[in-house]
Amino acid sequence: MVTGTPLHDSPGAVPVPPADAAPRAGSVHRTLEILEVVATQGGASAKDISDATGLPLPTVYRLARELLDSDYLVHIREEKRFELGYKLHQLGVSLHQQIGVPRAVRLEVQALHEQLGLAAYFAVHRGSQIAVVATADSPTCPRLRPIDFGFHEAAHATALGKILLASMEPEQRILHLDPEPMPRFGPGTITGHDDLDRQLDVVADRGLAWEHGEFQAGATCVAAAVRAGNGLLVGSVAVSGTDERMAQDPGAVEAALRATASRVSRFYRSGRTQQR
Numbered sequence: 001m002v003t004g005t006p007l008h009d010s011p012g013a014v015p016v017p018p019a020d021a022a023p024r025a026g027s028v029h030r031t032l033e034i035l036e037v038v039a040t041q042g043g044a045s046a047k048d049i050s051d052a053t054g055l056p057l058p059t060v061y062r063l064a065r066e067l068l069d070s071d072y073l074v075h076i077r078e079e080k081r082f083e084l085g086y087k088l089h090q091l092g093v094s095l096h097q098q099i100g101v102p103r104a105v106r107l108e109v110q111a112l113h114e115q116l117g118l119a120a121y122f123a124v125h126r127g128s129q130i131a132v133v134a135t136a137d138s139p140t141c142p143r144l145r146p147i148d149f150g151f152h153e154a155a156h157a158t159a160l161g162k163i164l165l166a167s168m169e170p171e172q173r174i175l176h177l178d179p180e181p182m183p184r185f186g187p188g189t190i191t192g193h194d195d196l197d198r199q200l201d202v203v204a205d206r207g208l209a210w211e212h213g214e215f216q217a218g219a220t221c222v223a224a225a226v227r228a229g230n231g232l233l234v235g236s237v238a239v240s241g242t243d244e245r246m247a248q249d250p251g252a253v254e255a256a257l258r259a260t261a262s263r264v265s266r267f268y269r270s271g272r273t274q275q276r
Contacts, residue, residue, distance in 0.1 A: 030055060031063050035072065035084070043076070043083045101134045104267050109237065110136045112260045116253060118239040118246075119143040122226075122264070123160045125167075125235050128176045130160055144216055144240050154215060156196055157185045159223035162209035163236040166200040167225070173200075188213035207261075208254060209236075213243065220246035222253060224261035229269040237261050 030053070037052045038044050044052070046060045053060075064082060067073040071087040105122055113120035113136035121143070122134040137143040155161025156177060165173055174193070181191035188211070190196045203209040210222045223238035237260050239253060240246075246253065 027063070030059065031067065034060065034063055034067065035088070038073065038082050038084055043079075043081045045081045048081070102267070105264055106134050108260050108264055108267075109134045112237065112239060112256060113137065113141070115256055116239055117141055118241040118253070121160070121223075121238045121240070123223075123235050123238070125164050125233050128164070128168075128172075130155065130164055132160070141241055141245075144219060144221065154183070154185050156182050157189045157211065157214040159209040159211045159221040159238050159240075160236050162200060162203050162211065163223050163225050164233065165196075166203040166209065167233045170197070173197075185215050186213045186217045186219075190214065208257070218243055222246070222250075222257060224257045226261050226264045226268065228265075234265070234268050237264060 033053045033055070034049055037049050041048060041052075046057055046064065049055065049060045049064070050057050055063075064073060064075075067085070068075060071085040073082045073085045075082055101122065109120045109122045112118075117140075119135065119137035119141050121132055121136075123130050123132045135143050155165055165176065168176065177193065177196075180193055182189070182193075182196075184191055190199065207225050208222060209224075210220070212220045215221065219240055220243050221238055221240035223236045225233060226235045226237060228234050237257060239257060
């Protein structure tokens with residue numbers, strides 16, 4: 001039987017530094033790198049981690065020991081490799097409880113997809129980040145890639161991101177955006193702050209954000225804001241499709257999207273969001 005064992009039972013381990021030792025610069029980043037390598041590879045030896053991260057083996061052992069002591073890693077002695085620990089599962093459960101999608105909202109996303117024949121999304125906005133937590137698509141109308149759970153990059157180039165940016169004060173927005181020129185993802189990406197600000201003013205007025213080939217060539221997306229009873233932004237619903245499909249009847253797309261966003265907003269205002 002393969003079991004998890006402490007690192008000090010394996011050769012090559014180094015002592016844990018004293019509790020009062022000053023933390024090394026960047027240690028949190030290096031620790032997260034180790035977790036990411038172990039997660040990506042489905043388990044990894046110290047040498048695997050060192051090769052993937054460029055960290056010296058003594059550093060790998062030191063940080064891995066701390067992760068073992070906190071149950072974020074386990075050491076599989078027989079196979080001389082590390083695997084993810086049970087504490088990470090607890091964190092994952094907590095995250096999904098915080099941003100879990102009520103059944104009523106999932107049904108709204110699915111209904112929007114079926115009504116329009118477009119990929120449909122619901123994203124929650126947490127501070128300055130976006131997490132796409134519900135998606136409905138099909139082989140004939142696939143979702144945008146790499147939009148998925150936890151997606152929050154490229155806010156300036158996505159309809160979902162523009163809804164979030166339009167809700168920010170200018171001072172907050174400039175801290176969130178990359179310096180000019182902002183990264184280009186598609187042929188239509190807006191890379192200048194002034195041009196983006198002008199578009200975000202329109203988004204704030206209409207409660208809708210469009211993007212045409214800004215995130216992905218040949219694709220168009222539109223999003224509508226979802227707000228709680230106090231008017232604060234909760235998230236957004238969105239649909240995407242090919243440029244040709246989205247240009248056929250944009251008015252109908254906007255109407256369906258607004259109606260869905262309104263129903264989802266009412267649901268969040270009702271206080272029934274803990275129902276699954």
